[in-house]
Amino acid sequence: MAGDRSPNRDRSRRREIRDNNDQNRRDRNRERFDDRSRNDRGKRRDRSRSRSRNRDDDGRGKKSKHESREHNHRTRDRDDHSRKFDFSNSKVKKEPSPEWGKRVPKEEKDKNSVNKEKPNFGLSGKLTEDRNSVNGVVIKYSEPGDARKPKRRWRLYPYKGEKELPIIHIHRQSAYLMGRDRTVADIPLDHPSCSKQHAALQFRLVPFKREDGSTGKCVKPYLIDLESANGTLVNDVKLEARRYHELFERDVLKFGFSSREYVLLHENSKDDALDDDFIAPNET
Numbered sequence: 001m002a003g004d005r006s007p008n009r010d011r012s013r014r015r016e017i018r019d020n021n022d023q024n025r026r027d028r029n030r031e032r033f034d035d036r037s038r039n040d041r042g043k044r045r046d047r048s049r050s051r052s053r054n055r056d057d058d059g060r061g062k063k064s065k066h067e068s069r070e071h072n073h074r075t076r077d078r079d080d081h082s083r084k085f086d087f088s089n090s091k092v093k094k095e096p097s098p099e100w101g102k103r104v105p106k107e108e109k110d111k112n113s114v115n116k117e118k119p120n121f122g123l124s125g126k127l128t129e130d131r132n133s134v135n136g137v138v139i140k141y142s143e144p145g146d147a148r149k150p151k152r153r154w155r156l157y158p159y160k161g162e163k164e165l166p167i168i169h170i171h172r173q174s175a176y177l178m179g180r181d182r183t184v185a186d187i188p189l190d191h192p193s194c195s196k197q198h199a200a201l202q203f204r205l206v207p208f209k210r211e212d213g214s215t216g217k218c219v220k221p222y223l224i225d226l227e228s229a230n231g232t233l234v235n236d237v238k239l240e241a242r243r244y245h246e247l248f249e250r251d252v253l254k255f256g257f258s259s260r261e262y263v264l265l266h267e268n269s270k271d272d273a274l275d276d277d278f279i280a281p282n283e284t
Contacts, residue, residue, distance in 0.1 A: 141177060
């Protein structure tokens with residue numbers, strides 16, 4: 001019986017030793033974990049203390065999202081306000097402060113008042129514009145003071161290539177407006193290169209010298225270009241705009257790029273007394 005009990009005792013002893021060893025291992029592990037947790041807590045506590053010290057030293061702590069957003073809006077509004085109302089570089093008119101309750105004399109009021117525009121009695125050109133308009137169209141040309149009707153019967157002979165067109169008589173009035181606008185033109189020019197008011201044929205009373213040395217006055221034809229787009233030609237020479245050019249018998253006139261040619265001629269007079277050479281009684 002004694003031999004049978006010894007193995008059981010050994011087994012129980014081994015089991016107790018094993019359980020004790022396991023328990024010791026668990027205790028050691030628990031102690032290590034407690035030490036680590038204590039160290040971690042100490043480190044966290046030290047970090048929080050250092051952060052609180054830094055906050056106290058700087059005087060500002062970490063703000064929440066709402067607080068930081070509100071702070072940014074305030075600073076932005078402050079900058080915008082300072083930009084809008086920055087009068088440091090602006091020129092400010094310095095005016096004397098008003099003296100309240102003091103009556104200002106009438107003369108001083110008139111002096112301080114703004115100078116009103118004075119009435120202008122000069123020529124504005126409006127009356128001339130109404131007088132120099134035909135069918136509601138303002139005429140670009142006005143006759144000079146020496147305009148006269150000719151005695152000599154001047155004529156324009158138009159040609160289109162070799163074809164002769166109807167004769168234009170130009171002795172019935174002192175001036176003839178030439179252009180594309182038929183409402184105002186005395187001699188219409190239908191070519192698209194011609195301006196609405198292209199040129200004017202003007203008869204003028206001008207002085208001249210006779211062969212015997214005496215002076216007289218005669219009516220001569222002149223042509224003036226009214227600043228047309230494509231110009232006026234006399235004997236293939238382009239005329240200067242807004243200047244009178246004297247015309248002579250057999251001169252050839254062209255307007256713009258039109259192929260029509262106008263030859264200036266007059267009716268031959270048998271009696272020299274019927275010539276345009278005369279002395280006007282009021283103009284000597």
